[in-house]
Amino acid sequence: xxxxxxxxxxxxxxxxxxxxxxxxxxxxxxxxxxxxxxxxxxxxxxxxxxxxxxxxxxxxxxxxxxxxxxxxxxxxxxxxxxxxxxxxxxxxxxxxxxxxxxxxxxxxxxxxxxxxxxxxxxxxxxxxxxxxxxxxxxxxxxxxxxxxxxxxxxxxxxxxxxxxxxxxxxxxxxxxxxxxxxxxxxxxxxxxxxxxxxxxxxxxxxxxxxxxxxxxxxxxxxxxxxxxxxxxxxxxxxxxxxxxxxxxxxxxxxxxxxxxxxxxxxxxxxxxxxxxxxxxxxxxxxxxxxxxxxxxxxxxxxxxxxxxxxxxxxxxxxxxxxxxxxxxxxxxxxxxxxxxxxxxxxxxxxxxxxxxxxxxxxxxxxxxxxxxxxxxxxxxxxxxxx
Ligand code: PMP
Ligand code: GLN
Numbered sequence: 248x249x250x251x252x253x254x255x256x257x258x259x260x261x262x263x264x265x266x267x268x269x270x271x272x273x274x275x276x277x278x279x280x281x282x283x284x285x286x287x288x289x290x291x292x293x294x295x296x297x298x299x300x301x302x303x304x305x306x307x308x309x310x311x312x313x314x315x316x317x318x319x320x321x322x323x324x325x326x327x328x329x330x331x332x333x334x335x336x337x338x339x340x341x342x343x344x345x346x347x348x349x350x351x352x353x354x355x356x357x358x359x360x361x362x363x364x365x366x367x368x369x370x371x372x373x374x375x376x377x378x379x380x381x382x383x384x385x386x387x388x389x390x391x392x393x394x395x396x397x398x399x400x401x402x403x404x405x406x407x408x409x410x411x412x413x414x415x416x417x418x419x420x421x422x423x424x425x426x427x428x429x430x431x432x433x434x435x436x437x438x439x440x441x442x443x444x445x446x447x448x449x450x451x452x453x454x455x456x457x458x459x460x461x462x463x464x465x466x467x468x469x470x471x472x473x474x475x476x477x478x479x480x481x482x483x484x485x486x487x488x489x490x491x492x493x494x495x496x497x498x499x500x501x502x503x504x505x506x507x508x509x510x511x512x513x514x515x516x517x518x519x520x521x522x523x524x525x526x527x528x529x530x531x532x533x534x535x536x537x538x539x540x541x542x543x544x545x546x547x548x549x550x551x552x553x554x555x556x557x558x559x560x561x562x563x564x565x566x567x568x569x570x571x572x573x574x575x576x577x578x579x580x581x582x583x584x585x586x587x588x589x590x591x592x593x594x595x596x597x598x599x600x601x602x603x604x605x606x607x608x609x610x611x612x613x614x615x616x617x618x619x620x621x622x623x624x625x626x627x628x629x630x631x632x633x
Contacts, residue, residue: 263378267601271585275595281626284585284595286422286567288617292487293534300524312519314511316344316495320526324495327529331454332467340500343507344522346514347492348452348481353379355477355496356414358509359446360385364413369399371602373422373450385413387604394609395561395572397426401435408439414446415439419464420453420565423599423613427457427564430464437471446502447472452481452494455538457565458546467497474499477506482525484567485535487617491521542567542616545623549616552627567617570599574610576633581608588612592633594626 271284282289315321321338329335336342345351352375360366362384368376369390377387390404404415417436419428440447449466457463466472477498483489496506528534546563553560558571577584581598589595597615600608616623 259382260378266374267597268374271589271595271597274586274589278590278593278595280589280593280595281622281629282595283614283616283618283626284589284597286615286617287483287489288487289622290487290619293528296486296488296524296528299527300520303520303523303527308519308523310519312344312516312522314516315339315342315507316517317519317522317526320344320522321495323526323529324497327532327535328467328497330532331463332465334467334470334473336467336497337500341503342495342497343503343510344517345479345494345496345510346517347483348450348479348494349375350492350514351477351479351494351496352376352416352448352450353382354509354513355446355448355479355506356380356385357383357513358505360413363411365409365411366414366416367404367407367412368416369418370604370607371397371423371599372416372604373418374602376416377604386411388412389604392421392424392426395611397421397424399428399432399435401432401439404435405439408443408445412443412445414448416448416450417466418450420451420457422453422566423568423597423602424570425561425563425566425568427461428464433464433466433469433472436466437469440475441471445475447476449476449478451478452484453566454480455485455535456542456567457539458543459564461564463565475502477502485538486525486528493517493521493525545616545618545620548620549614549623549627552623553630556627556631557633558630561611567615569614569616570611571614572609572611578610581610581612584610585612588633592629594629 268285275282321342325336325338356379360383364385365388366380367388369392380387388407454463466476479496481494557575561570563569581600585596585598596612599611600606
């Protein structure tokens with residue numbers, strides 16, 4: 248393209264490149280490697296979901312839905328939240344359907360964080376949070392999940408709170424570590440935020456993927472926390488449809504009013520027939536309640552595959568990610584190791600240092616086990632040879 252004027256762009260995000268998920272998935276495709284990097288299933292979703300969605304399309308339900316989402320979907324979400332966490336959210340005022348959790352997170356940050364405000368995040372931190380904070384002129388303040396148990400240190404978090412702290416973002420079950428926050432963690436958060444104006448943004452997209460009989464601790468189940476929180480979830484994770492990009496956010500009406508002010512001009516709303524299809528499909532609760540045992544079998548299968556390898560597996564209490572130390576195999580930095588594993592061994596993974604602002608490298612990589620057993624077995628055979 249020819250342009251006479253040389254435009255100088257002063258990037259708002261000078262240190263941000265292409266997300267690691269795009270980089271590693273592309274490398275996997277280029278090398279023909281088994282892709283255990285970006286988190287998505289390699290198996291098909293339930294045909295009943297497609298039929299319900301196609302029915303909606305054929306019935307002519309193809310125009311704009313209400314800004315907050317289809318009423319039947321918001322009611323189904325309210326019913327699910329009540330059944331799981333014992334609290335009724337108002338489907339008209341307190342639940343909004345979003346274009347995936349990513350948009351919910353970005354919009355929530357844009358709605359509440361002003362220039363110069365501080366937002367506390369926990370490292371290793373999911374990659375979309377900090378760019379969203381910085382895009383709106385906020386400042387990320389970093390707390391740490393300890394290595395290798397990935398637990399928060401709440402007294403340290405207390406010392407990071409300042410008059411400028413506007414938001415704390417938590418994520419449980421946690422990507423990339425597979426760790427969980429429990430009731431004591433949430434109690435500590437209640438104490439920390441009491442009598443402040445801090446909004447809690449709780450990323451609970453893996454709420455149904457919790458293992459070994461444990462229960463997901465949602466901020467929704469604690470009234471004092473719920474009243475200052477927006478909770479985010481994603482149908483992509485729950486129904487194996489990451490490419491549909493549909494999620495939702497729920498929270499107290501005063502917070503949701505502010506969220507929607509931005510949402511209506513950010514995406515306005517989310518496609519109609521998929522919302523109707525999901526509303527119909529989610530009425531059968533076994534479809535989300537069965538997810539934990541479904542993925543627990545995959546976790547155990549994948550861990551068995553790596554038994555006898557030189558990878559050292561860290562605990563995985565939830566999500567569909569398994570972390571592994573590789574210091575018995577190589578002393579390369581994790582980004583290099585991930586590239587090498589993809590190119591030379593044929594298995595793509597995510598290096599965990601990308602989730603640290605200073606590139607802290609504990610020589611740990613992340614595997615996604617949301618895959619068919621044949622895929623996990625083929626990867627296991629390669630990984631045991633390393
Ligand atoms: N938060 C976390 C912790 C995630 O792992 C993901 C995606 N895997 C998202 C948010 C984004 O979800 P979505 O694909 O629905 O935008
Ligand atoms: N959340 C997914 C993961 O952690 C990736 C989502 C994306 O590619 N943006 O792998």
